[in-house]
Amino acid sequence: MFRKFVRSFTLGLAMAASASIVMAEDAVKTLNFGIISTESSQNLKQDWQPVLDDMSKKLGIKITAFFAPDYAGVIEGMRFNKVQFAWLGNKSAIEAVDRANAEVFAQMVNADGTVGYYSMISVHKDSPYQTVEDVLKNAKALNFGIGDPNSTSGFLVPSYYVFAQNNVNPKSAFKTVRSANHETNILAVANKQVDAAVHSSDVLDRIIARQPETAAQLRQVWKSPLIAADPIVWRKDLPADVKTKIRDFFVGYGKTGPDAAREKAQLNKLTLGGFQVSSNAQLKPVRQLELFKEKIKIEADVAMTADEKKLKLEDINRKLTDIAKS
Template identity: 30%
Template sequence: MINRRIILAGVAALAFTASASAADWKAKYPELTFAVVPAENASGVTERWAPFVSYLSKELGVKVTLRIANDYAAVIEGQRAGNIQIASYGSASFARARLTGVKTDAFANDINADGSTGYYSVFFVKASSPYQKVEDLKGKNLGLVDPNSTSGNNVPRFELNKMGVTDAETYFGKVVFTGSHENAVLALSQGTVDIAANQWTSDNDSTLAQMLTKGMLKNADGSPMKKEDFRIIHKSAPIINGPYAYNTDLPDDLKSAIAKAFFDAPTKDKAAFDRLSDGQKKGFHPATTKDWDGTIDLIKFVDSLRKKAS
């Protein structure tokens, strides 16, 4: 009886301590801001993320507000200032944040439908064009995404360098930052650029696939474009999926609660989770900041190319 009472008292004490600890961080953080960079138009981002953010609010017991950042730099600076507690990063933007002293730590990244945790940077051209390889496009217009985009700028420049193109701005007639993955594909479909860099996991899991599903791409006669209207002429080595990261200085109990909410999402709110990726992801993979050390080396290399070019 005594032992049982002691055990019960210990359990009660632990529960009280956990409850008090949660109350402490909830008092300090009655609202959390979760920032994402739009790969699509703002309304599409809201539709995709709103159910998941509502799920997070319910699981954490505090309001979680979705912030759709204008670009990767806004996420980096928001975390630097402490205005963003949780962020969805691309690999390169996370590496940039770490390189510039932002106190942010990775805790998860996406698991693809096939169980892998990576994707690719590809160069797309229109299938009706004569271009079969990057070397065919000297003097033509290149569409990139954002200076801090992994698959839309940094890896493409790394890949171009391997082909002997050390300065894209002089090799191509024009290099355009389109602002988002969707805009890069739109620029290609409309003929504004002749080649576009973008992210690609599989034929059914890419920005192009999502845009085709939504009927966003049209031919000149107004008919819907198809997957066969585009051709990949170069694909990079696998890139680690970008991380979800929280501020390093958050209380440990809060960080644990955030990570647990993510890992539980596929079973606790499958509809909200599936909405994030059109059902193309299996879950969240536990990750650590060190998993992106290789990306930091890549960013340093691309920075060195820019210095040489200038």
């Protein structure tokens, strides 16, 4: 009886091991690429799918696009291994690195060779407001559009440079605040559904190319300092050979080979010139920005005791020092 049990148990282990091998093989045969929701899924799929099809062919691995209604959906997808690699913004990449076993391996390069973009605030071209200061002074009467909380250019950068540095809480300062992706914010300003809204320069460039009449309805009243171009991240537990194939594909796409001209044309639809190798080091300025924003918030908090404030500020300064040393 005992020998029968051992044989059954051993057979069960063998079957489980075999199943895990099949699962591992299946995982390498198909990978999910996460795409953050800067625009409608339809537009993003239209621009990214040809690139993913080329990748599938080159790698011999089926690459499937993974869309979510917000940035957090892609981060969570990566956390639970429903997404193996992804295009993210710098802020969302920090979340993925800290919570979803991810690391940066590549970075987008603009069509002109630069590696950055801008956060912007726009009003309708007929708006009486000429500057961001005008917008803030009249905030109580205005409807404002902001980005996804995990967006670098849509949320973090304006939160620091426009709101924290001016000691303004957008939630209470404006008549209403609505959160949406960059494309939706641009359309909302153009259609006078909001009085002002945040969006990124790269999405505006794509709107200019697709819908110039819509883009012509906007006037920019604020432009941020340069933001590091978006990273591409993967889960750290991907097989090493698969990582090499993925990185080589991105870095070489549109640059060499018989299909380079066609690939470059596809990159142009994404307003990109290509990709370059990168690492988690590109996230350091954004980590510092988040801490500076928190520091300003603490310093302005009148409800906090001096001792509490001192402890929190010391902790932030310690974290800033650690980032600078890393």
